[in-house]
Amino acid sequence: MAFFAHQIRRGFSSSAVRNVVIKQVTIIGGGQMGAGIAQVAASTGHSVTLVDTSDDILKKSIKTIEGSLKRVVKKKFADKPEAGEEFIQKVLKNVSTSTDAGSAVKSSDLVLEAIVENLKIKQDLFSRLDKLAPAHTIFASNTSSLPISDISSTTNRLDRFGGLHFFNPVPMMKLVEVIGTSSTSQETFDSLLNFSKVLGKTPVSCKDTPGFIVNRLFVPYLYEAVRLYERGHGSKEDIDIAMKLGVGYPMGPFELSDYIGLDTIKFIMDGWREMDPDNTLFAPSELMDKLVAEGKLGKKTGEGFYKYK
Ligand SMILES: CCCCCCCC(=O)CC(=O)SCCNC(=O)CCNC(=O)[C@H](O)C(C)(C)COP(=O)(O)OP(=O)(O)OC[C@H]1O[C@@H](n2cnc3c(N)ncnc32)[C@H](O)[C@@H]1OP(=O)(O)O
Ligand SMILES: NC(=O)C1=CN([C@@H]2O[C@H](COP(=O)(O)OP(=O)(O)OC[C@H]3O[C@@H](n4cnc5c(N)ncnc54)[C@H](O)[C@@H]3O)[C@@H](O)[C@H]2O)C=CC1
Known part of the structure; x- marks a missing residue:
């Protein structure tokens, strides 16, 4: 019974689409968190488009990613500096940048937002992208404190909307909080859990309550x-x-x-x-x-x- 109620709460239905396997990721916001998430997603073989408001900011994001990759490689490839350099180049090839979020989302399986912590700005962004992204695309926010249900409320994909809360510095911190609202479908939630695992992180399931767990x-x-x-x-x-x-x-x-x-x-x-x-x-x-x-x-x-x- 408890299991059944859980499925209802997540909007599970027999006609629901199967789990989305996330390969193409658009990350909106190339600051501290967005750059870190892009780095980890690209390092685990995803094709990443990093979006911000200007090319100058995006150049800085790529510099941050490069700097962090060098630190990772120094440890991971301590005895093989050439393999380390090859790894860095391979990861960087997986990241492209854009100032046009609308075009970037057109081939995305996941749109993950890590922009400024402001409800109205996040709502406006998702409302706009909702009309441009494919039907199967999952939307997620990295918000630290805002209710996911408030952020998703301006879209028509409540069942394909959740929270993915990473920790700073992203390349080092192993946790991801996966947040489902009362409308998030079980398939979406599972896709986000799987994605976190593929990134090499340990996910925990959270309710959409203030501050989640951490x-x-x-x-x-x-x-x-x-x-x-x-x-x-x-x-x-x-x-x-x-x-x-x-x-x-x-x-x-x-x-x-x-x-x-x-x-x-x-x-x-x-x-x-x-x-x-x-x-x-x-x-x-x-x-x-x-x-x-x-x-x-x-x-x-x-x-x-x-x-x-
Ligand atoms: C929660 C309150 C509310 C907040 C609201 C907004 C925030 C949120 O929503 C959620 C959050 O993110 S909360 C913040 C969570 N993060 C923490 O608690 C960080 C705690 N600090 C640490 O784990 C380590 O000090 C740390 C891993 C940072 C650094 O390690 P160390 O202390 O040992 O110091 P270092 O000597 O600098 O580093 C050691 C080695 O770590 C690697 N490294 C560090 N930063 C890196 C980075 N950015 N990229 C890649 N590698 C990195 C690195 O290997 C380094 O060795 P070196 O490169 O040789 O120095
Ligand atoms: N800093 C932290 O420790 C953590 C922050 N978060 C959350 O992650 C989000 C981002 O935080 P930070 O990376 O720290 O912020 P940040 O200020 O470093 O980066 C935000 C980036 O978003 C860009 N941006 C703003 N509006 C945009 C728009 N409409 N379209 C495209 N790009 C836009 C900015 O130019 C900036 O580069 C916030 O929601 C924050 O609460 C979550 C976990 C930890």
Whole structure:
């Protein structure tokens, strides 16, 4: 019975199309995440089109991919530098770039969006692409915090829409959260799970709830670390050391906040507070607000909780 209910929830029907085997991938957004996802997809034999708003940005994306591939190859092909170089060239051949999302999606099995974390902009993008992509094409978002059902609501492919949430840095982090809404079909969900596995990642199944699994637990933790520091209960350095050596996290909460970007973390928390103002887990932090207002957003601006220049 439980199994049956699950199938209904995912919109399974006997006439539904079979699972889509994902070979051609369009990734919209060539920033931190999009470039990383493109690299991993191309490294695992997919044909990737990376889309952004300008050729200059796309040139930077390819440079990032090249730099990251060099780091991967240094380890993977430590004794065979020529094979390593061959691997890099092969991977780069699998990636093409475009500033025209509409044309790029026409031959795609999967359109994965990793653009700015703004609901309206994501909705507009998918609404436009919905009219241009083939019927079988699956749409997915890499959003950190927005409901997938809100992003998909402007399309007519609710059954072929899900979430694929990767982690930064994508080439190193093994997890992918696969998110199904109440309309995502079982076939779509399975295709996304399979795709994650083919990328060499470990997928976990998530509901379309705020922050899915990881961010729902981790964003309040990062904020509580800042509040603990604000209360004068520990220095930033000691809190970072404590979490690294006490529970084995690779980065302490202040290092990780700077790495992700304080604006991103604050944006997520502000959104959740708006939805649930009485939840004390979502309480603000004066220091976080002040640093973001001053443009001290972390590593990317040279200063956040720590200085990087
Ligand atoms: C969650 C809160 C809310 C956020 C909301 C938005 C965010 C999200 O929605 C979800 C997220 O992504 S949350 C962030 C998740 N990521 C983490 O927690 C990263 C934690 N840090 C680490 O795992 C390691 O420090 C790390 C792997 C980064 C680096 O390793 P190490 O600490 O050992 O330092 P390194 O010496 O620099 O690196 C060691 C070797 O790792 C390889 N590597 C690192 N970055 C790479 C990259 N980008 N590409 C390819 N290879 C890379 C590399 O082999 C490096 O060796 P070298 O190249 O010789 O240095
Ligand atoms: N940074 C992180 O640690 C993580 C971020 N995410 C999510 O991934 C998404 C992207 O994040 P980042 O890569 O960090 O952002 P980013 O700012 O590094 O890159 C976003 C890219 O999208 C491009 N872009 C914006 N609007 C566009 C449009 N309409 N069409 C084509 N390209 C467009 C921008 O030019 C930029 O290159 C966001 O939804 C974010 O919440 C998810 C996991 C981790």
